[in-house]
Amino acid sequence: MSTGTIEHGPEAMNSTAPPTRTGTGRARRWTETSRTAVTEVLRPVRPARPTGGGSRPPRPPRLRRLPTAPRPKAPRDTRWWAGAGLLAVSLLLVAFVAQVAVVSSLQHHRAQTLAYDTLRTTLAKAEAPIGQLDLTEELVPAGTPVGLLEIPSIGLSETILEGTSSDVLRSGAGHRRDSVMPGQAGTAVVLGRQVAYGGPFGSLARLQPGDIVKVTTGQGDHEYRVVSLRRAGDPMPEELRAGQGRLELQTADGLALFPSGVLHVDAELISETQANPSRVMGYAALPAAERAMGQASGGWFAVFFALVFFTAAAIGVWWLWTSWGRWHAWLVGVPVLLTLGVITADTVMDALPNLL
Numbered sequence: 001m002s003t004g005t006i007e008h009g010p011e012a013m014n015s016t017a018p019p020t021r022t023g024t025g026r027a028r029r030w031t032e033t034s035r036t037a038v039t040e041v042l043r044p045v046r047p048a049r050p051t052g053g054g055s056r057p058p059r060p061p062r063l064r065r066l067p068t069a070p071r072p073k074a075p076r077d078t079r080w081w082a083g084a085g086l087l088a089v090s091l092l093l094v095a096f097v098a099q100v101a102v103v104s105s106l107q108h109h110r111a112q113t114l115a116y117d118t119l120r121t122t123l124a125k126a127e128a129p130i131g132q133l134d135l136t137e138e139l140v141p142a143g144t145p146v147g148l149l150e151i152p153s154i155g156l157s158e159t160i161l162e163g164t165s166s167d168v169l170r171s172g173a174g175h176r177r178d179s180v181m182p183g184q185a186g187t188a189v190v191l192g193r194q195v196a197y198g199g200p201f202g203s204l205a206r207l208q209p210g211d212i213v214k215v216t217t218g219q220g221d222h223e224y225r226v227v228s229l230r231r232a233g234d235p236m237p238e239e240l241r242a243g244q245g246r247l248e249l250q251t252a253d254g255l256a257l258f259p260s261g262v263l264h265v266d267a268e269l270i271s272e273t274q275a276n277p278s279r280v281m282g283y284a285a286l287p288a289a290e291r292a293m294g295q296a297s298g299g300w301f302a303v304f305f306a307l308v309f310f311t312a313a314a315i316g317v318w319w320l321w322t323s324w325g326r327w328h329a330w331l332v333g334v335p336v337l338l339t340l341g342v343i344t345a346d347t348v349m350d351a352l353p354n355l356l
Helices: 010-014 027-044 078-124 300-322 326-351
Strands: 146-149 158-164 186-191 212-216 218-231 245-255 258-269
Touching: 078 146, 078 158, 078 300, 078 326, 212 245, 218 245, 300 326
Parallel strands: 186 245
Antiparallel strands: 146 158, 146 212, 212 218, 218 258, 245 258
């Protein structure tokens, strides 16, 4: 009876697997089973995952950054404060220019639109004032529309308001209350600004003798012809004879906002003279603020308070600069400073002479 032989040798003695039988299928199956067992024994064992009731191992703590010490702020020297003050003054000047050139013109345009609509209504109802007193025998309120002034040669069309104070002349040309109404016998005086608030009379220096001036009032349409332009030191026009009428236009003369005097334009009435209602006010009773180059009393007091508010806002912007940062201060502070600057400039224009 033949049986498989067991191999004994150096390789078999050093092998970790048990000795194999050769020659039969049974020996081959036994060899494959032993190799699989050895492979499973040598395979690394993975740690078992925690079950539902277990807990995960704690994570190592994260390293936190140590707080850095704040950078020491550089001390504000004289140059920094001088620059901050110069910036505030620059914003105030920019606001002043914006007020004179843009904002005041928009204010004048709106005021003229409203005044013209009111004048059309009162003319249609025959209620427009034609003298110093209104229908109730009271002085015509300051700012009431009383006429329409047209000068085709310089393209001027302006609603005339009653009164010549600085506040009234913000809205348009003003009729001096002690003088007669345009179209009547005597001298009718109308004042207007040269530059600010639309500068309606800024082109009067371009007028030439012979130019036509038209005025519409509650007594109808009236026509004048320019006779002369005069300044301080020039000869006065001849006195009017009975039944004659004259129109005198006045505005500031010289450089814009730096007047050298008053420019007078004299025009003679060439249309029919209208009747004169009774007068209750003369030039002596006219307040100084309503005369040529007059200034409102207490105007600079209001300017002082406006500057105080502007300064307080500038200090607030400086606080924002140091607390929030540069760009936050610019975004918040600059619009506020410009708005307060425009308000301050408007207050300054009220305090300046009324013909600027």
